[in-house]
Amino acid sequence: MRKRLATAAGALLALAASVLAAAPAAQADAQATPGFHVADGRLLDANGGDFVLRGVNHAHAWYPDRTAQTLKDVKALGANSVRVVLATGDRWTKNDTADVAAVVAQCKQNRLVCVLEAHDTTGYGEQAGAVSLSRAVDYWTSVKSAVQGQEKYVILNIGNEPYGNTGYASWTADTKNAIARMRAAGFTHTLMVDAPNWGQDWSFTMRDHAAEVFASDSAKNTVFSIHMYGVFNTADKVKDYLNRFTSQHLPIVVGEFGNMHSDGDPDEDAIMSTARQLGVGYLGWSWSGNGGGVEYLDMATGFDASRLTAWGQRIFSGADGIKQTAKEAGVFSGTGPATGSCAVGYRISDWGNSFNADVTIRNTGAADVKGWQLAFAFPGGQQLGSVWNAKAVQQGTQVQAGNESWNETIPAGGTVSFGFNGSSTGTNGVPAAFTLNGAACAKS
Structure with missing residues (x-):
């Protein structure tokens, strides 16, 4: 300008x-x-x-x-x-x-x-x-x-x-x-x-x-x-x-x-x-x-x-x-990431009525995580579609995503990723919070 x-x-x-x-x-x-x-x-x-x-x-x-x-x-x-x-x-x-x-x-x-x-x-x-x-x-x-x-x-x-x-x-x-x-x-x-x-x-x-x-x-x-x-x-x-x-x-x-x-x-x-x-x-x-x-x-x-x-x-x-x-x-x-030993990245590619989301879970703890369930809530009128590298279900706004056999373990200091597509009838956005096996995760 x-x-x-x-x-x-x-x-x-x-x-x-x-x-x-x-x-x-x-x-x-x-x-x-x-x-x-x-x-x-x-x-x-x-x-x-x-x-x-x-x-x-x-x-x-x-x-x-x-x-x-x-x-x-x-x-x-x-x-x-x-x-x-x-x-x-x-x-x-x-x-x-x-x-x-x-x-x-x-x-x-x-x-x-x-x-x-x-x-x-x-x-x-x-x-x-x-x-x-x-x-x-x-x-x-x-x-x-x-x-x-x-x-x-x-x-x-x-x-x-x-x-x-x-x-x-x-x-x-x-x-x-x-x-x-x-x-x-x-x-x-x-x-x-x-x-x-x-x-x-x-x-x-x-x-x-x-x-x-x-x-x-x-x-x-x-x-x-x-x-x-x-x-x-x-x-x-x-x-x-x-x-x-x-x-x-x-x-x-x-x-x-x-x-x-x-x-x-x-x-x-x-x-x-x-x-x-x-x-x-x-x-x-x-x-x-x-x-x-x-x-x-x-x-x-x-x-x-x-x-x-x-x-x-x-x-x-x-x-x-x-x-x-x-x-x-x-x-x-004086605050940093949420208490816990995990951090979640959630990246959206939005096309109005449809979108893709790429999700990365980072294990920030000292021990491997074997078997994982990631929980979050959609912030608007989103509906889950097809999912890759995870199994996921939606109830209302709540989403639960779990591991496949080939990505069951998140090594200490390592990551796993999955993605999904969906539809949106409201304002899209990043979920406010994530929990991994019940423990709060930071957003990254």
């Missing part, structure tokens, strides 16, 4: 001495604890729990004096994350190491996961002044000390909308190179990569090369981000795009979207409902401060949480909105 944001005059505000003094301690926070990571196409937090981004974007690079209050406000409204605009210094005044450290500290103080993005790459190849992903990597390397040790709280979005509608065929090679350089520089964070075509991937360049890009990451810890504006103006387009990723067990989030746009009317209802059904994260654009004709994308008028716009009301309080679907990251609440 071509974003015309009103920029704040002058240099960034000076940082408080107390925040600077705390930065070294923050950088050293729990280095030994793993951070966010990708498993079986899902984003997991440091405790191993499924984490689904539900938040908004904030233009910190232009409005640094608004950041502290913005983070408090979006947290109070139910968000679990915020995507923060940073500038590399190539197009806009650089957000330096001290400033980035302060932003991370403020996110943590408000129990928000920080998705940090470098914005100067926007529309590279088409937009005058835009810089390459390689320059974005240079920026991240220059501020590395601000995010090192924060892998439990921070996701690094390498570059915003890194190609316009010119030269986007280079996206695959350039993204692979950027990921490789980030890893070589010692970044162990989950990395997020945006699509080309102003983030909307109408050419399907990211969609068709995502598996290749993911495989190139030595850490296998990359998440893909699609921006949904006018290109995604029907439910079919939204569902098809997101299902292409989830059906391949590739991690996808909607990194930006709005309720209207000059390039077409995005179907925000379909974006939010499909994200909920598939367990896909979303981050709406944007809290406040839009200018140049796209002021309608503000969620809060004049950064005032008491004056939410129609878009702000929709994303926070509407169906499938943030208040209804957001869950705080386990690293803040």
Whole structure:
């Protein structure tokens, strides 16, 4: 999207001495604890729990004096994350190491996961002044000390909308190179990569090369981000795009979207409902401060949480909105997976009235499980169809699935998988809870 944001005059505000003094301690926070990571196409937090981004974007690079209050406000409204605009210094005044450290500290103080993005790459190849992903990597390397040790709280979005509608065929090679350089520089964070075509991937360049890009990451810890504006103006387009990723067990989030746009009317209802059904994260654009004709994308008028716009009301309080679907990251609440020694992954490929579900049971205990029964409840009007690699029955909304002779044992640390198809007359989605032989399992 071509974003015309009103920029704040002058240099960034000076940082408080107390925040600077705390930065070294923050950088050293729990280095030994793993951070966010990708498993079986899902984003997991440091405790191993499924984490689904539900938040908004904030233009910190232009409005640094608004950041502290913005983070408090979006947290109070139910968000679990915020995507923060940073500038590399190539197009806009650089957000330096001290400033980035302060932003991370403020996110943590408000129990928000920080998705940090470098914005100067926007529309590279088409937009005058835009810089390459390689320059974005240079920026991240220059501020590395601000995010090192924060892998439990921070996701690094390498570059915003890194190609316009010119030269986007280079996206695959350039993204692979950027990921490789980030890893070589010692970044162990989950990395997020945006699509080309102003983030909307109408050419399907990211969609068709995502598996290749993911495989190139030595850490296998990359998440893909699609921006949904006018290109995604029907439910079919939204569902098809997101299902292409989830059906391949590739991690996808909607990194930006709005309720209207000059390039077409995005179907925000379909974006939010499909994200909920598939367990896909979303981050709406944007809290406040839009200018140049796209002021309608503000969620809060004049950064005032008491004056939410129609878009702000929709994303926070509407169906499938943030208040209804957001869950705080386990690293803040002190909770991880459900008690027990199992974790269940449930992936849907949804076609409206019919769907496929792929189910993976992971034995996280120290002993083999011999003979298994998995129980769960369908969340809507689903009806079980044919089943493979398991025997299953349905009574009302309740489903019981058990082993076949060839997959009777789940080794310690191992997995078994089965699948089924079905029909749906209501809103599809992931079951709320699973039990394995009567014991609660985590969702993965």
